[in-house]
Amino acid sequence: MSERLRIAITKGRLLDKSVELFEAVGLDCSPIKDPGRRLVHCVPNYPLDAVLAKAPDVITYVEHGVCDLGIVGKDTILEKGGSFYEVLDLGFGKCRFALAVKEGSDFYGTYKTRRIASKYPEVTRAFFEKKGMDVDIIKIEGSVELAPILDLADAIVDIVETGATLKANGLVPIEDVAQVSARLIVNTASMKLYKDEIADLIARCEGELERRK
Numbered sequence: 001m002s003e004r005l006r007i008a009i010t011k012g013r014l015l016d017k018s019v020e021l022f023e024a025v026g027l028d029c030s031p032i033k034d035p036g037r038r039l040v041h042c043v044p045n046y047p048l049d050a051v052l053a054k055a056p057d058v059i060t061y062v063e064h065g066v067c068d069l070g071i072v073g074k075d076t077i078l079e080k081g082g083s084f085y086e087v088l089d090l091g092f093g094k095c096r097f098a099l100a101v102k103e104g105s106d107f108y109g110t111y112k113t114r115r116i117a118s119k120y121p122e123v124t125r126a127f128f129e130k131k132g133m134d135v136d137i138i139k140i141e142g143s144v145e146l147a148p149i150l151d152l153a154d155a156i157v158d159i160v161e162t163g164a165t166l167k168a169n170g171l172v173p174i175e176d177v178a179q180v181s182a183r184l185i186v187n188t189a190s191m192k193l194y195k196d197e198i199a200d201l202i203a204r205c206e207g208e209l210e211r212r213k
């Protein structure tokens with residue numbers, strides 16, 4: 001009798017593509033496709049329960065072992081960090097972190113300490129530390145593009161997918177910070193305790209990702 005695993009899946013953008021991948025490898029995800037307000041769903045034909053959570057909480061549940069696996073964006077992993085195995089790049093949820101400024105501004109030309117607004121202060125801090133630049137970082141919770149428009153910041157570090165939001169708000173990306181996509185992560189103890197069960201799910205996903213190439 002194989003153990004019943006529990007996976008935390010990021011709600012929102014990544015949920016549909018996660019369901020698509022699991023259905024492609026034979027898991028019946030019909031309960032998850034119409035979740036309503038229910039947060040825990042059982043996959044009827046595979047020993048897996050799905051927990052629908054906010055991105056940073058996926059990492060928390062996997063790190064604490066209350067979920068054996070998780071699907072979360074590389075952006076959240078870079079921002080929050082943590083102790084778990086990152087076992088697969090799932091190939092969807094593709095976007096990137098970029099440094100962006102108001103069109104026409106000379107970000108690198110000034111000698112004053114620059115102010116950077118971001119929803120991802122740790123990613124921002126690491127990026128500028130690597131460049132040996134001292135910056136002031138202002139944490140913004142969303143719609144980060146407002147910060148340079150309101151002259152709160154000289155630049156932002158934010159997620160860019162199509163570039164439409166930057167363009168619509170008169171901002172331009174001047175440097176890429178990191179590539180982002182959805183990742184499958186695994187609790188370190190679960191990887192040992194449920195090696196065969198986890199290996200089966202990883203192998204199924206790897207096979208499907210190979211077929212998609």
Ligand SMILES: Nc1ncnc2c1ncn2[C@@H]1O[C@H](COP(=O)(O)OP(=O)(O)OP(=O)(O)O)[C@@H](O)[C@H]1O
Nearest residue numbers: 011012013014055073074075076093094095159161
């Ligand atoms: N254009 C995008 N904006 C934000 N996240 C994106 C985008 N494209 C892909 N992603 C990926 O989707 C994941 C979840 O995005 P989603 O919009 O569902 O939640 P969120 O914006 O991070 O959270 P919330 O807006 O609820 O605070 C992100 O962590 C990222 O990995």
Ligand SMILES: O=P(O)(O)OC[C@H]1O[C@H](OP(=O)(O)OP(=O)(O)O)[C@H](O)[C@@H]1O
Nearest residue numbers: 142143144159160161162163164165166
């Ligand atoms: O390059 P684009 O295709 O325009 O996508 C990038 C935008 O998408 C996200 O906004 P969203 O409103 O989804 O999330 P937020 O609440 O974090 O701003 C992100 O914060 C950017 O603003």
